[in-house]
Amino acid sequence: MRPITEPDVLAGYLTDASNIAGRADGLFRPTTTEEVAEIVREANRTKTPLTVTAGRTSTTAAAVPMGGWLLSTERLNAIEQIGHSTATAQAGVFLGDFQDAIEATGRFYPPDPTSRRDCTLGASIATNASGARSFKYGPTRPWVESLEVVLANGEIVHADRNTPIPCHWPIPQWAEPEVKTAAGYVPTKRMLDVFIGQEGTLGILTRATVRLTDLPAEVLGFVVFFPTRQAALAFVDRARSAQRADPEGALSPRCLEYLDRHCLDLARERVGDVPDAAVAALFCEQEVSLDEETHLAAWWEALEACGALADDTLITTDDAGRENLHAFRHAIPAGINEQVVRNGMPKVGTDLSVPDAALSTIMEAYDHAPIRHVLFGHIGDNHLHLNLLPTTPDELARAKAFYDELAAQAVALGGSISAEHGIGKTKRDHLRTMVGDGVIEQFRRLKSHLDPNWILGRGNVIEPPL
Numbered sequence: 001m002r003p004i005t006e007p008d009v010l011a012g013y014l015t016d017a018s019n020i021a022g023r024a025d026g027l028f029r030p031t032t033t034e035e036v037a038e039i040v041r042e043a044n045r046t047k048t049p050l051t052v053t054a055g056r057t058s059t060t061a062a063a064v065p066m067g068g069w070l071l072s073t074e075r076l077n078a079i080e081q082i083g084h085s086t087a088t089a090q091a092g093v094f095l096g097d098f099q100d101a102i103e104a105t106g107r108f109y110p111p112d113p114t115s116r117r118d119c120t121l122g123a124s125i126a127t128n129a130s131g132a133r134s135f136k137y138g139p140t141r142p143w144v145e146s147l148e149v150v151l152a153n154g155e156i157v158h159a160d161r162n163t164p165i166p167c168h169w170p171i172p173q174w175a176e177p178e179v180k181t182a183a184g185y186v187p188t189k190r191m192l193d194v195f196i197g198q199e200g201t202l203g204i205l206t207r208a209t210v211r212l213t214d215l216p217a218e219v220l221g222f223v224v225f226f227p228t229r230q231a232a233l234a235f236v237d238r239a240r241s242a243q244r245a246d247p248e249g250a251l252s253p254r255c256l257e258y259l260d261r262h263c264l265d266l267a268r269e270r271v272g273d274v275p276d277a278a279v280a281a282l283f284c285e286q287e288v289s290l291d292e293e294t295h296l297a298a299w300w301e302a303l304e305a306c307g308a309l310a311d312d313t314l315i316t317t318d319d320a321g322r323e324n325l326h327a328f329r330h331a332i333p334a335g336i337n338e339q340v341v342r343n344g345m346p347k348v349g350t351d352l353s354v355p356d357a358a359l360s361t362i363m364e365a366y367d368h369a370p371i372r373h374v375l376f377g378h379i380g381d382n383h384l385h386l387n388l389l390p391t392t393p394d395e396l397a398r399a400k401a402f403y404d405e406l407a408a409q410a411v412a413l414g415g416s417i418s419a420e421h422g423i424g425k426t427k428r429d430h431l432r433t434m435v436g437d438g439v440i441e442q443f444r445r446l447k448s449h450l451d452p453n454w455i456l457g458r459g460n461v462i463e464p465p466l
Contacts, residue, residue: 001039003028003069013070016056017115018426019346022064024051031075033148033156033206039071040204040455041154049458052200054092054123057115059349060424062127062199062460073122076206082107086145088209091122108215110137113420114333122205128182128197130420132255132285135380136247139182139420141196148207149195152451157203159191169194170449172442174435179353180381181416183423183431184461185443199422200457202450218288219254220295221322223314223329224303225264225278232258232280233360235306236379239284240356242302243380248289250298256380257283259332263376266335267328275312282379283329285322292317332376336387345390348399350406353383354415365409370402371395383419408433425459 003026004010015021025048030036043050049068056063073092079101081088087102087109096117102109112131113124123129125147130139137143146160165171171194172185185202186193195203226232236258242251259267259281268274274281286295296315303310316322340347354362359382366375366386377384386406388399407417407430417430432440443462447454458464 001028001030001035010070013053013056013072014065016053016058016061016063018059018061018064018424020061020064020426022051022061022066024065024070025068027070027072029072029075033076033150036071036076036150036204036206037154037156039069040150040152043069043455044153044453047453048455050455051457052123052126052204054120055094055115055118057113057119057123058127058424059351059421060418060426062422062424062457063123064425066425066459068455068458071204073120073206076122080207081209083212085212086209087212088207089121090207091120091125091205093121095119095121095124102212103215106215107212109143109210109212111140111143121208121210125196125208126198126200126205127420127422130180130182130378132257132283132378134180134420135256135378136243136252136254136287139180141193143211144192144196145209145211147192147195147205147209149203149205151203152453152456156206157191159195160209161190161192163191165189165191165194168449170442170445172439172446174439174442177353177414177416177434179355179415180378180383180419181353182420183416183418183427184435184439185446197422199424199460201447201460201462202456204456216287218292218317219322220286220288220292220299221314221316221325222282222284222286222299223273223325224282224284225275225309225312226280226282227277227307227309229260229280229363231307232282233363235282235302235308236359238302238306240380242298250290250294251286251302252289253284253286253380255283255285256378257329258376258379258384259283259329260375262372262374263332266374267331270331270335273314273328275309278309278312283325332374336374336389339389343389343391345392345396348388348390348396348403350384350386350403351418351421352406352410352415353381353419354410354413356382358382358413358415361413362406362410362415365406368402370398378419381419382415404430423461428461428463431461 076092
């Protein structure tokens, strides 16, 4: 195969959601695994860096090439099988399309990154993506049954839950923080896990089989307002404890999403329906496993006990209403993006997670943001996104310095510097802060063993050799 080299075509593939621009000498758009293997073998023979690109929704510049070739998975987009227990598709299928096809059969694949309508199945696995429903269902990793992977030498391998790691592979041995995390190479005994969350640096995913579960028959949606942050945190504690005690109980949310007062200001501007007394809100969903009235009674009791503005709660019991609540929630990132455009400066966003006991501490740290900011995210997993919105180069520098302080504090609290977005090219220093030089060296040994010429995803996760 010959690469596409026309500058006008390449230009559409040189950046991602990080807004960092790269450069490339050529682009391939293979249609089969065998074509991927042919491209990889040639890249390895010529020692040409090869960056995988898909939906380009990464916020960490993982899909941004710094020279060499690009390999787009956009034509590896076939849905091949949907059964009762599993479904199989090529890596380049859009995740949302895959899920729609699965749900049309009455089955359910739960991982739900915010970008699921724009990201691909393979990229979601390569980053161990997660989302709001991860509070109940976990991230992508436990839902992957098997993978087809092209290694850096062009070899095609298949790994399922029973495939052991070859004894000569130097798998890193380190203690991951006991929080939601997507940072670094996972310590594991299964080959399958090696290729989940490796951000395109150890192999190129071409096909995946995922595990399915029952599609919930009914889901209740809530937007709950609170007069204080403390009241919102009290409800989170109560709801989280109830869900952990009985995942199918009357109070067992599948997601708990936090919105701060700045988020509510954005929502007031775009969709209204925000009471004047509200300074915080939670977007929540509850799968109906009992009867609707039992669930609603349990929620109402907990909300009133925690001091919520219960009478202002927005509740929906059908798909159309839940879409309206999602529109309320998604007004926040839309408003942030508009502000970023007006500011003419990039935002600085965190992706930190901490243990339960440290949630209040890290939220108090967020309060000291030196510039305008918005805080929202997956509070059920103690995983919030602080979006710092600089308007000048000086504010951008202050925002980045504050981010560094927060990352170090999250690590000191036993947390992760990346709960769901991965490391890419932008968080390598923070990863080193989190795991230490010794573990970074273990990562380098695994990378060098599987990819001696460091062609795959060069610059992602760990610094390339000089």
